[in-house]
Amino acid sequence: MKSLVIYYSHYGNTSFAVYYLLRILEKMGTADIMRLEYAKGQRNPIMRLIYKIAPLLVELKPVTSNLKEYDTLCLGIPVIAARPSSAISKYISSCKNLEGKNIVCCYVYGFEANAKRCANRVRKILKRKSQSNIFEVFVPWNLAHNDKELDGIIGPALSGLMPKP
Numbered sequence: 457m458k459s460l461v462i463y464y465s466h467y468g469n470t471s472f473a474v475y476y477l478l479r480i481l482e483k484m485g486t487a488d489i490m491r492l493e494y495a496k497g498q499r500n501p502i503m504r505l506i507y508k509i510a511p512l513l514v515e516l517k518p519v520t521s522n523l524k525e526y527d528t529l530c531l532g533i534p535v536i537a538a539r540p541s542s543a544i545s546k547y548i549s550s551c552k553n554l555e556g557k558n559i560v561c562c563y564v565y566g567f568e569a570n571a572k573r574c575a576n577r578v579r580k581i582l583k584r585k586s587q588s589n590i591f592e593v594f595v596p597w598n599l600a601h602n603d604k605e606l607d608g609i610i611g612p613a614l615s616g617l618m619p620k621p
């Protein structure tokens with residue numbers, strides 16, 4: 457299985473969670489990982505607010521968005537204001553060839569209710585783009601640095617992804 461891990465992380469918690477996921481995905485095949493970066497505007501509070509309202513205006517540095525050669529896309533998604541971070545929203549809108557892929561959405565959050573609201577939004581957007589198999593992982597930010605906790609959260613959530621014996 458070939459996986460692409462795409463994530464955004466401002467404070468670093470999502471990076472911990474996705475690197476843990478990467479290690480699991482590497483046991484199932486090969487995996488590439490890329491961090492989303494803003495091409496401009498990230499340090500400007502007004503632009504950040506505009507991006508929150510209209511994430512399609514975000515300009516990202518170049519990153520693989522064509523999933524043709526991958527079986528699985530894993531998204532590391534910080535939950536901000538009950539929504540995916542703007543960089544992730546923009547990335548999802550640019551994705552091509554998602555049809556039939558496994559999509560692992562890893563939410564790193566502070567408030568569970570907001571993480572679920574965010575997941576509902578992302579699920580709707582992904583379903584509009586393609587019929588894919590969506591796996592959801594919810595990681596409270598304060599557990600993202602703890603491998604033992606991550607094992608308990610991520611292992612069961614990905615059990616459907618494991619190759620059948």
Ligand SMILES: Cc1cc2nc3c(=O)[nH]c(=O)nc-3n(C[C@H](O)[C@H](O)[C@H](O)COP(=O)(O)O)c2cc1C
Pocket residue numbers: 464465466467468469470471534535536537538539564565566567568570571597
């Ligand atoms: C400005 C801001 C807004 C946030 N809003 C939410 C929210 O609405 N719901 C939630 O569950 N967590 C919220 N959080 C917590 C983040 O999801 C958490 O800090 C997460 O670790 C951010 O990911 P990162 O560390 O990879 O940048 C917010 C954090 C910040 C800084």
